[in-house]
Amino acid sequence: MAKTILYPVTPVIFCRSLATIVYSISAICRSGWNNRSISPCCADSTTTDICNLAMTQSDYTIRKAKWPEERELLRQVREPVFVEEQGVPQAMEWDDDDMMAYHLLALDQAQRPIATARLLGNGQIGRMAVLPEWRNQGIGTALLLTLIQHADSIGLQSLFLHAQTSAEAFYAKAGFTADGDHFMEAGIEHQKMVLSFNQDMAEELFLAQLGKTPELFHLHTVEDHQAHATCMLRQAKRHLSIFTQTLDPQIFDTPPFVDAVKQLATRSRFSRIRILLQDNTLVVQQGHQLVELAQRLSTAIEIRIPGDEYMDYEENFILVDELGYLHRKQAVNLIGTACYNDRYRANRMQTIFNEAWEFGTPDRELARLHL
Structure with a gap:
């Protein structure tokens, strides 16, 4: 036809x-x-x-x-x-x-x-x-x-x-x-x-392709972080690593981001989503869609408390397929950067994440939540 x-x-x-x-x-x-x-x-x-x-x-x-x-x-x-x-x-x-x-x-x-x-x-x-x-x-x-x-x-x-x-x-x-x-x-x-x-944001995101776009994007607002985090995650093939202080609901508890995580988690039996959460207070008090999703898809999504050495680690970051990242030097400061194709820096942050993960422990308090 x-x-x-x-x-x-x-x-x-x-x-x-x-x-x-x-x-x-x-x-x-x-x-x-x-x-x-x-x-x-x-x-x-x-x-x-x-x-x-x-x-x-x-x-x-x-x-x-x-x-x-x-x-x-x-x-x-x-x-x-x-x-x-x-x-x-x-x-x-x-x-x-x-x-x-x-x-x-x-x-x-x-x-x-x-x-x-x-x-x-x-x-x-x-x-x-x-x-x-x-x-x-x-x-x-x-x-x-x-x-x-x-x-x-x-x-x-x-x-x-x-x-x-x-x-x-x-x-x-x-x-x-x-x-x-x-x-x-x-x-x-x-x-x-x-x-x-x-x-402006739309045009910026139009250029951003995981594994292809080397430009450094500067992040200043919650909206900046939301947009690039979801855009990057939507292009993921296998892996997502999140090192976060509070699992900020304005970024991680939004329908687009949670749905993108779900799509990655169910895309392949090799999909792996790991989250290191330093402080679960806000999540326990208010609930969180991403935590609820992790409970339902526990074979693909895991949340841990980082090892003691990293409990006060100030930097927060998101890593996608060891190709792209979003990074903040301080969790309390929204100033940050995103890059969709910087394997060298992404690997450096992945090394830090893996060490904190290896010595981390499952968050049993979150496991008991019925959201």
């Missing part, structure tokens, strides 16, 4: 905190549209690896839809999905916002409508729908990133949407974060999610 180039998506998708930024842009560190898609209205509940996003070929195209001239084409998707499948009242499905919205339409090779989405002038994304037979083929991801690209091109500083709760993980992968509590809309539980743009 002949293939059609997907509506071009350039690497200008940028988010807010590292928990968000990496899933949309750093993800473009690799190529290939994701092979999963949103289900009606929002997304499916599966975890989507947005770190593999970019332009590719497919059996469909995405383009802007004209309103009201192409209302019928939009109707052929929205009514079967929202009205018939989900029971949304028809009066709620069509509103005055359609007149001023930026509409997207996905078409198959026969130019039949298969998916829709829209963006309002206030930055709200909505009416994302994919016909059942076209789900799980990356169309939802393509629609979402195309809207994000358009929003950035017209100068919007932020976006928001009302995600069905089953789709929260999907939107989190694209950089959206939850805002407020769950609420009911059209009889379905939803969560408001928001996304803010950071183009």
Whole structure:
């Protein structure tokens, strides 16, 4: 079957905190549209690896839809999905916002409508729908990133949407974060999610390839650490080593980072993730998603207390495949560096880590936690 180039998506998708930024842009560190898609209205509940996003070929195209001239084409998707499948009242499905919205339409090779989405002038994304037979083929991801690209091109500083709760993980992968509590809309539980743009960070991450990019990146904020940690980890093949004072939740307890750890842990039976934690007080008091994941995947993820000689060691670092690293001279100071291809320095830090690990002990207090 002949293939059609997907509506071009350039690497200008940028988010807010590292928990968000990496899933949309750093993800473009690799190529290939994701092979999963949103289900009606929002997304499916599966975890989507947005770190593999970019332009590719497919059996469909995405383009802007004209309103009201192409209302019928939009109707052929929205009514079967929202009205018939989900029971949304028809009066709620069509509103005055359609007149001023930026509409997207996905078409198959026969130019039949298969998916829709829209963006309002206030930055709200909505009416994302994919016909059942076209789900799980990356169309939802393509629609979402195309809207994000358009929003950035017209100068919007932020976006928001009302995600069905089953789709929260999907939107989190694209950089959206939850805002407020769950609420009911059209009889379905939803969560408001928001996304803010950071183009400088996005461009920086676009250049960062594990084992290839020798440039030194300077880190100053939590967002810097979040973004590079997740971007680098998304490219890992086998190993992750973390030497940390507190397992800072702003960096390590974010959905993108935890999901990246999970993907590495389950990628191969040779995957090995080791964490040296100097002070577990915060984790014990507040809980931690990464610790919970380690309990579930204990064959791949292990947490230890470092040997006595390293309990007061001031430097914190993350090592990925002994190729890339993030490093801070002082755990209490966010000033640091990241490099995606410095085997010499990474090996030096790995030697320190291995020694602290060898004389370390399992953290039994964490093992007893029921998070």
